[in-house]
Amino acid sequence: MSSLQFDIAHLLAGSLVLASFMMLYQDRLYALLNVYALHAGVLALSVAWQAYVQHAPHLYVTALIALVFKAIIIPVALHRIIRQLGIHREIENVIGVGLTMMAGIGLVALSMVVMLRVTPGADALAREDLAFALSVLLLGLLIMVTRRNAVSQVVGFMSLENGLVLAATGAKGMPLVVEISVAFSVLIAFIVIGIFLFRIRERFDSVDVQELDRFRGERR
Amino acid sequence: MTIDALGAILLIPAISAALLAILPGYLLTAKLNVVAAFATFLTSLSLFVIEPTSGQYLLLDDLNKVFIVLTTFVGFTTSVFSASYIHHEIETGRLTPAFLRFYHAMYQTLMFAMNLALVANNIGLMWVAVEMATLTTVLMVGIYRTHEALEAAWKYFILGSVGIALALFGTILVYMAARPAVGEGLDGMVWTVLVKHAAQFDPALLNVAFVFLLLGYGTKVGLAPLHAWLPDAHAEGPTPISAVLSGLLLNVALYALLRFKMMLAVNSAAIAPGPLMVTMGLISVIFAALMLYRRRDIKRMFAYSSIEHMGIIVFAFGMGGPLANFAGLLHMTMHSLTKSAIFFAVGHIAQVKGTQKIADIGGLTVTNPALGWGLMLGVIAIVGLPPLGIFMSEFLVVSSTFARAPWLTVILVLGIIIALGGLFLRVGAVMFGEPKGKTAPAEASYVPMFTHLGLVLMAGIYLPPVLVTGFQNVAKLLG
Numbered sequence: 001m002s003s004l005q006f007d008i009a010h011l012l013a014g015s016l017v018l019a020s021f022m023m024l025y026q027d028r029l030y031a032l033l034n035v036y037a038l039h040a041g042v043l044a045l046s047v048a049w050q051a052y053v054q055h056a057p058h059l060y061v062t063a064l065i066a067l068v069f070k071a072i073i074i075p076v077a078l079h080r081i082i083r084q085l086g087i088h089r090e091i092e093n094v095i096g097v098g099l100t101m102m103a104g105i106g107l108v109a110l111s112m113v114v115m116l117r118v119t120p121g122a123d124a125l126a127r128e129d130l131a132f133a134l135s136v137l138l139l140g141l142l143i144m145v146t147r148r149n150a151v152s153q154v155v156g157f158m159s160l161e162n163g164l165v166l167a168a169t170g171a172k173g174m175p176l177v178v179e180i181s182v183a184f185s186v187l188i189a190f191i192v193i194g195i196f197l198f199r200i201r202e203r204f205d206s207v208d209v210q211e212l213d214r215f216r217g218e219r220r
Numbered sequence: 221m222t223i224d225a226l227g228a229i230l231l232i233p234a235i236s237a238a239l240l241a242i243l244p245g246y247l248l249t250a251k252l253n254v255v256a257a258f259a260t261f262l263t264s265l266s267l268f269v270i271e272p273t274s275g276q277y278l279l280l281d282d283l284n285k286v287f288i289v290l291t292t293f294v295g296f297t298t299s300v301f302s303a304s305y306i307h308h309e310i311e312t313g314r315l316t317p318a319f320l321r322f323y324h325a326m327y328q329t330l331m332f333a334m335n336l337a338l339v340a341n342n343i344g345l346m347w348v349a350v351e352m353a354t355l356t357t358v359l360m361v362g363i364y365r366t367h368e369a370l371e372a373a374w375k376y377f378i379l380g381s382v383g384i385a386l387a388l389f390g391t392i393l394v395y396m397a398a399r400p401a402v403g404e405g406l407d408g409m410v411w412t413v414l415v416k417h418a419a420q421f422d423p424a425l426l427n428v429a430f431v432f433l434l435l436g437y438g439t440k441v442g443l444a445p446l447h448a449w450l451p452d453a454h455a456e457g458p459t460p461i462s463a464v465l466s467g468l469l470l471n472v473a474l475y476a477l478l479r480f481k482m483m484l485a486v487n488s489a490a491i492a493p494g495p496l497m498v499t500m501g502l503i504s505v506i507f508a509a510l511m512l513y514r515r516r517d518i519k520r521m522f523a524y525s526s527i528e529h530m531g532i533i534v535f536a537f538g539m540g541g542p543l544a545n546f547a548g549l550l551h552m553t554m555h556s557l558t559k560s561a562i563f564f565a566v567g568h569i570a571q572v573k574g575t576q577k578i579a580d581i582g583g584l585t586v587t588n589p590a591l592g593w594g595l596m597l598g599v600i601a602i603v604g605l606p607p608l609g610i611f612m613s614e615f616l617v618v619s620s621t622f623a624r625a626p627w628l629t630v631i632l633v634l635g636i637i638i639a640l641g642g643l644f645l646r647v648g649a650v651m652f653g654e655p656k657g658k659t660a661p662a663e664a665s666y667v668p669m670f671t672h673l674g675l676v677l678m679a680g681i682y683l684p685p686v687l688v689t690g691f692q693n694v695a696k697l698l699g
Contacts, residue, residue: 118424121400130396137389141382153378160385167392173404174395176344180388183348187381190355194377 005053009125012046013132016166017108020139020159024104025097029082029089029151033075036155040070043162050169053125059169062181066165069185070158077192078151092148100146107138129170136163154191161188224272226280228263229288229335232256237328246310246320250303253324257299260331261292276410279341282693287338287475290553294467294560295331297668301564302327302460304665308571309458319363323458330356330464334472343391344409346476350387350440353469354380361457372452379439379449387436387476393429394480397421415483423489430493433480434500440473442527443534444504454523455576459567462519466526467560471552474530478537478698485699497538498628504531505635512642517576518569521646522562525602528639529555535632536617537698539624545695547616554609554676558601561672565595568664573657578646582656591662592651594669599647601676603640609679 019039026032044067051059082089093100111134119127140160144153161184168177223231236256240249267285274280306323309315315323330353337349358380362373391409398408401420407413418426439446454462481493508528515521533555536548569584569591570576584592601608614636622629 114428118422118428119396121422126396130393134389137385144378144382150374157378157381157385160382164385164388164392167389171392171396171399173399173408174392175406175409176342176348179348180344183351187351187355190358191377191381194374 006125009046009049009053010128012042012049013129013166013170015042016046016162017132017135017139020136020143020163021101021104023143023155023159024100024139024146027091027093027097029087029091029149030079032091032152032155033078033082036159037071037075039159039162040066040074043165044071046166047169054172056173058178061178062165062169065181065185066162070162070188074158074188074192078155081192082151087149087151091152094146094148100142104139104142107142108135111135111138123172126170126172130167133163133167133170136160136166139163157191158188225263225266225270226272226278226339229260229292230332230339232260232263233328233332233335237325237332240328241321241325244317244321246306246317246324249321249324250306253327254296254299254303256328257292257296257331260335261289261296264288264292274341274412276406277342277345278339279412280339281697282690283478283697284338284475286549286553286690286694287471288335290471290556291334291338291468292331294556295334295464297671298460298463298467298560298564299327301463301567301665301668302458304663305458305460305567305571308663312571314364315458323360323363326356326360327460330360330469334468337472338475341411342406342409343394343411343414343479346411346479347384347388347391350437350473350476351384353472354384354440357453357457357461357465357469360461361453363458364456366456369456372449372456376449376453379446383436383439383446385436386432386439390429390432390434390436390480393425393432394483397425397429411479411483415486418483418486419488421487421490423487423491426484426487426490430480430484430491431496434477434493434496437473437477437480438500441470441477441534442504442530443500444507444527444531447504447508447527450527451520451523454526455517455520459519459563459570462523463560463563463567466523466563467556470526470530471556474533474537474552477534481537482698494538494540497534498625499538501531501533501535501538502628502631502635504528505535505632506638509635509639509642512639513645515642515646516578518566518578518581518646518650519563519576521578521643522559522566522602525639525643526555526559528635529559529602532614532617532632532636535628536621539621540699541620541624542692542695543620544617545698546691547613547620549691549694549698550679551610551613551617554613554679555602557672557676558598558608558610561669561676562595562598562602564669564672565591565598568662569595572660572662575657578650580657581650582653583651585651587655587659588662590666591664594666594673596647596651597673598669599643601673603643604636605640607677607680609676612680612683 019042022035044063047059048063112131115131115134137160140156143156147153165181168174243249333349333353337346340346340349358373358377361376362369395408398414401417402408442450484490484493505528508524511524533548533552536544573581601610604610604614618629
């Protein structure tokens with residue numbers, strides 16, 4: 001692999017981590033969705049580049065799924081759902097943005113230390129990809145735990161899943177990548193339909209403990 | 221291509237799921253559901269007679285034979301219970317025929333997904349199957365569409381998805397570790413190939429992979445502190461699904477974990493997975509045992525009891541060695557049978573009384589003797605009193621590990637005793653207090669419940685030598 005090919009792959013994977021960071025500090029749902037669309041677009045580019053570099057044409061399918069389904073259909077659908085259900089457009093954070101960003105930096109450092117240390121034998125591209133993928137995964141988890149409303153938790157989950165696709169395409173010659181990305185798309189479609197059908201509005205908005213007790217069936 | 225028994229246990233549920241989705245009339249479909257589950261069970265029994273060969277995608281060995289037979293058996297008895305359970309739900313109007321059609325189709329889809337996870341020889345395929353099983357149970361948990369049921373389904377969905385995502389990352393890492401030794405392509409995910417070459421894998425990468433797999437599949441097993449979805453999902457869904465969740469789905473996730481443990485055992489440089497599993501198992505036992513004391517919902521209470529027992533099983537497998545593995549396997553079987561029997565009883569009790577709140581249920585042994593004593597027998601079994609099967613398996617777990625790790629075993633016994641106290645405290649009033657709630661006679665099917673309890677009682681008194689040798693072989697396989 002030439003150094004230019006490596007650099008481009010590195011740039012795209014790094015941009016994905018950067019997009020994850022951008023999601024961390026959004027405080028409006030529409031803005032968050034737009035950043036997610038960007039995230040999925042960067043993923044599509046990254047996967048397409050991997051397909052080209054690895055001479056693995058089936059990965060173009062994964063890239064196409066990422067582009068059409070995740071970067072276009074899902075954000076558009078969520079936009080409509082938010083409008084139709086009248087979901088609050090501001091995102092409530094559990095902790096402040098500054099602290100969340102610090103935690104995010106810590107998580108990225110952690111994944112770099114862990115993944116680079118355990119993969120000295122693997123080729124450089126796969127190593128970097130895995131480290132970036134783990135960062136995206138952990139940042140996705142961070143988005144999920146620091147947000148209170150359902151839609152932004154789902155967006156966090158979807159960004160986490162993008163990290164997994166990055167890892168799977170980075171692992172050269174891995175079988176079933178296309179199948180797995182399809183399976184994940186089905187899962188995400190289910191979640192999005194779930195929001196719509198179940199009309200889950202502003203979940204966890206209330207800090208009323210009694211509400212929580214009622215749900216758990218534990219009230220006397 | 222001819223279809224062997226391995227293909228058949230996948231095809232029967234898949235075809236029936238499609239049929240049940242189309243056919244109208246819940247009386248017919250409920251019967252068809254039972255017939256399909258029975259046919260799958262019979263096919264799984266045939267695995268003992270004619271052994272199909274394993275291929276690149278499907279695998280059969282002593283380990284998954286046990287799991288398959290247990291899964292299809294409990295799947296069959298639960299379908300019998302489910303037929304009488306849903307009859308009542310239709311009458312009270314909690315479910316409509318349209319939802320029932322969906323329910324039956326999902327039931328068979330779940331059976332398909334669980335069987336696929338058990339026979340998959342490809343770790344990617346196994347992951348897809350576990351994801352599919354999660355999705356179908358999410359849909360079934362939310363089927364009542366009450367606020368509580370939807371919340372429970374949502375919580376299960378999000379936590380289950382995160383667990384599954386972590387498991388996939390672990391799976392990718394296993395492939396990365398295998399690639400230098402096995403080469404690129406499909407072989408890098410075939411479990412039998414992986415085990416053969418595991419000694420040459422990079423141990424550091426394998427360690428990280430196992431941590432992710434433990435966290436991922438451990439969420440599905442319901443190990444504390446990853447258990448948060450489990451009590452809600454059990455309490456709010458239809459009771460047949462609670463029975464299948466506790467009795468089967470937790471086992472399937474555990475099976476996935478055991479496969480990876482076997483792989484790590486081959487590589488001497490990798491960490492021993494045992495201590496990690498032992499720690500999580502013990503935390504689950506103690507935590508769940510303490511949580512039993514403050515429960516007010518009867519289904520939630522038994523859900524916590526499931527966490528406790530999964531903890532015991534994971535502890536036993538974590539300790540390893542032929543004896544502890546044998547004990548863990550026996551305990552898993554006994555727990556599946558007992559816990560599903562308990563949920564059969566609880567399902568009918570909740571229908572008769574119209575509530576799941578422990579405070580509103582009382583004097584069951586007077587008002588509904590068969591259900592009351594059935595549940596009592598189940599509780600006696602689940603807390604581990606002699607002469608029932610769980611006493612025997614818990615005794616084996618304790619005796620096989622005491623010499624090696626006395627302190628850990630003391631903690632385990634403490635947890636079991638705390639759980640015994642908690643369950644008896646809560647169940648005492650339900651059984652013997654003054655009669656409370658409605659006292660209508662139950663239109664219940666007692667056969668599945670007493671069949672399970674009978675089997676558990678028999679296992680406590682006499683274990684057939686065939687079963688013992690079978691389990692011993694599996695225990696050896698597990699290392």
